[in-house]
Amino acid sequence: LKRRSLLAAAAATLLFSAVAQADYKDEYTVSTVLPSAFPWGQAADKWVELVKERSDGRINMKIYSNSQLVSGDQTKEFSAMRSGLIDMSVGSTINWSPQVPELNLFSLPFLMPDYAAIDAITQGEAGEAVFAAIKKRGVTPLAWGENGFRELSNSKLTIDEPADLDGLKIRVVGSPLFQDTFTALGANPTQMSWADAKPALTTGAVDGQENPLSVFDVARIDQVGQKYLTRWHYMADPLVFAVSNSIWDQFSEEDQALLKQAAIDAGQWEIEKSRSEIDATLAAIKERGVEVTELTDEQRDAFMKATQSVYETWTPRIGEDLVKQAQEAVANR
Ligand code: X2X
Numbered sequence: 001l002k003r004r005s006l007l008a009a010a011a012a013t014l015l016f017s018a019v020a021q022a023d024y025k026d027e028y029t030v031s032t033v034l035p036s037a038f039p040w041g042q043a044a045d046k047w048v049e050l051v052k053e054r055s056d057g058r059i060n061m062k063i064y065s066n067s068q069l070v071s072g073d074q075t076k077e078f079s080a081m082r083s084g085l086i087d088m089s090v091g092s093t094i095n096w097s098p099q100v101p102e103l104n105l106f107s108l109p110f111l112m113p114d115y116a117a118i119d120a121i122t123q124g125e126a127g128e129a130v131f132a133a134i135k136k137r138g139v140t141p142l143a144w145g146e147n148g149f150r151e152l153s154n155s156k157l158t159i160d161e162p163a164d165l166d167g168l169k170i171r172v173v174g175s176p177l178f179q180d181t182f183t184a185l186g187a188n189p190t191q192m193s194w195a196d197a198k199p200a201l202t203t204g205a206v207d208g209q210e211n212p213l214s215v216f217d218v219a220r221i222d223q224v225g226q227k228y229l230t231r232w233h234y235m236a237d238p239l240v241f242a243v244s245n246s247i248w249d250q251f252s253e254e255d256q257a258l259l260k261q262a263a264i265d266a267g268q269w270e271i272e273k274s275r276s277e278i279d280a281t282l283a284a285i286k287e288r289g290v291e292v293t294e295l296t297d298e299q300r301d302a303f304m305k306a307t308q309s310v311y312e313t314w315t316p317r318i319g320e321d322l323v324k325q326a327q328e329a330v331a332n333r
Contacts, residue, residue, distance in 0.1 A: 028061045028087040033074045035065035037218050043145040043270035044090040050262035072195035075174035081244045082138035092237045097175040102133035107177045109234045109307040120333035126326040140248040143263035145239030146271045148212030153226040162306040171197050171209040184307050213281045222290045230293045
């Protein structure tokens with residue numbers, strides 16, 4: 001009897017996995033904040049295209065941009081993926097950091113001075129530790145992309161020292177870390193979604209914002225009065241290509257490898273493309289009359305010193321080991 005029930009169980013398992021494999025969804029939802037006009041949206045487009053091509057049309061994904069699957073609230077994207085409301089996503093580390101505290105690593109001010117520093121973290125042990133943290137919280141990360149170095153814009157004045165930020169109302173993104181950074185600089189930060197940001201800049205409800213040059217350019221942030229731009233490279237948000245764990249487990253091993261390799265290829269393509277476009281983007285922004293301020297090393301140091309308290313508050317939340325690992329990777333890049 002024992003043997004027979006074992007056999008029956010084995011048969012049932014076989015049957016179940018056969019059914020499960022045949023049972024792929026007709027279409028998988030892919031969430032992004034920014035649509036195809038931006039490098040971020042293009043990264044998602046590329047992933048979808050490569051997966052479709054390499055699976056001979058067996059695996060179909062459909063992109064829902066502007067955080068529409070979470071009613072515009074990008075800080076809910078990770079939870080929605082974890083709970084199965086969203087199948088897949090190309091998301092920013094900033095927007096997922098409320099649920100994955102380790103992702104605040106990338107938002108530590110002035111941790112990564114250049115592209116080599118970003119790569120040293122994402123492509124090394126620190127990057128692996130971050131991926132493990134994401135996986136543990138219900139989502140399978142596959143590859144890195146890049147939103148870009150976030151620069152500071154405002155409608156009021158040239159900013160080249162912390163005192164210039166005094167009392168300025170700055171729109172910031174979802175993680176409380178940003179409140180701490182801008183408060184440390186003497187500004188008056190307000191957290192709001194991307195959907196609310198442009199209207200708030202238009203009405204003057206806020207004086208400034210921070211986003212990569214590509215976002216400033218494509219969204220025409222200068223046209224809502226943001227005439228001053230400071231290139232302080234204080235942080236960059238990587239993008240993560242990811243699949244909800246419950247969806248991931250439904251794919252065969254071959255298809256998991258296919259999805260992962262396509263994400264790696266799409267991410268690499270997007271990172272190279274957006275980095276190579278940065279000079280042209282900057283020129284276009286200047287041409288439209290925006291005053292661009294480049295900081296000297298001394299000026300940058302002053303911002304770095306003014307935001308040291310953020311490390312004290314956030315290192316324990318991110319993890320002492322992870323922060324140290326990342327700092328070492330940057331130092332040895
Ligand atoms: O909301 C932003 O500033 C954006 C579009 O850059 C992110 O989603 C992090």
